[in-house]
Amino acid sequence: MAKLIVEKSGPLKGKVRINGAKNSVLKLMAASILAEAPCYIESVPELLDVEVMNTLLESLGLTVQYDRDEESLVIYPAADLKCEAPYEIIQKMRASFLVMGPLLAKKGVAKVSMPGGCAIGARPIDLHLKGFQALGAEVTLGHGYIETKAVNGLVGNEVYLDFPSVGATENIMMAATMAKGQTMIQNAAKEPEIIDLANFLNEMGASVKGAGTDTIRINGVEHLNGAKHQTIPDRIITATYMIAAAMTNGDVTIENVVSSHVKPIAAKLREMGVTVEDEDDVIRVIGTDDLKAVDITTLPYPGFPTDAQAQFMALLSIAEGTSVINETVFENRFGHVAEINRMGANVKIEGHSAVIQGVKQLQGAQVKATDLRAGAALVLAGMISEGITEIDDIFHIDRGYPQIEKDLVSLGAHIRRVEADKG
Ligand SMILES: CC(=O)N[C@H]1[C@@H](OP(=O)(O)OP(=O)(O)OC[C@H]2O[C@@H](n3ccc(=O)[nH]c3=O)[C@H](O)[C@@H]2O)O[C@H](CO)[C@@H](O)[C@@H]1O
């Protein structure tokens, strides 16, 4: 098993370019199931999760060609689309449950393994299922699988989400593209990835209106064509590198971003005393040696993203004063606290909040990535720690960062990847 070895690094300096968003591309890939002709997806990062989705689509009968150099995918429709997604693949990645909506729309029946809980929470799928039922699907659960059936096809309806779930909004939106009549999703999630998916569906011939607001209207169409689409830049990697620049008192220009997608990060960094200069697709972050404590509450978009909470905690661990982070999106997303405390941070968990008392200096230690963003937070913490930080279980990081060490090393960080037994 590989590890990352991180040594204290000076201020990060230079330019870095952001790749396509994992949380968008996985849904674009799932949506390709709906198409009757090939789909071309550009800006596809080389990630473990993309590999898992490739395997899943191929297991359903689609053909996937991935050009790593061009970072592009061509997905050909299945001659004989299968409607069962097995446990072996679904358990590797929660986003694979997003094939349920497209399969149900296309085949009128789908059987998908129930995704389990994970390190950040139980993550139920009740809202997805309520949406499918509202569209007329029968839902049955048995032997760890969920089966949905709409023998006479789905019929548009109003769907109110109790919580603006990203995955439920996407799954229901995809299911509704070929339902009879209009579907209205109320209290829909407003994340940029929802807009990206809606744009892709519309390029395929769907009629999706209102994505990015809390009411999405989908008018069902007979069939969907292929399309060509460029994935939006990854706002969480953008956020991670903004925090890295601030943490090392650096001066980093981040290219190929959508600066409006990272407004809460920019706002909180400014509140801490960091300079953030943003244009449409470029952000420059200039650090300070006088970081002030701030409070944060994670919320659905456009609130502060839960996916940047761990990384921001690493930054707050060296700010002057006491900060509080309220995690309201996931009930158990503080796996990184024990690890960062091993590095000398002073963080206490009180229910759904973490209280961070800033310290002057972190120290390198042997730590574990407990999930994807927890792993990224440890990389950032390692860069400002005295001595050496060894991070295990970095497969979590590889799920979502195609080249974290390459990017950070290009900015001056001291990070290397080693096989565990080679030290
Ligand atoms: C692949 C992907 O895009 N992952 C993102 C997506 O996850 P994901 O789509 O799983 O996140 P959701 O927005 O659905 O989940 C948010 C909250 O709603 C709850 N919930 C969700 C669905 C449901 O049927 N019932 C229910 O109770 C979840 O347990 C969680 O507490 O959005 C999250 C919130 O921005 C991000 O952290 C993830 O990185």
Ligand SMILES: C=C(OP(=O)(O)O)C(=O)O
């Ligand atoms: C939680 C995340 O991803 P997933 O929903 O795939 O677990 C994430 O990207 O931070």
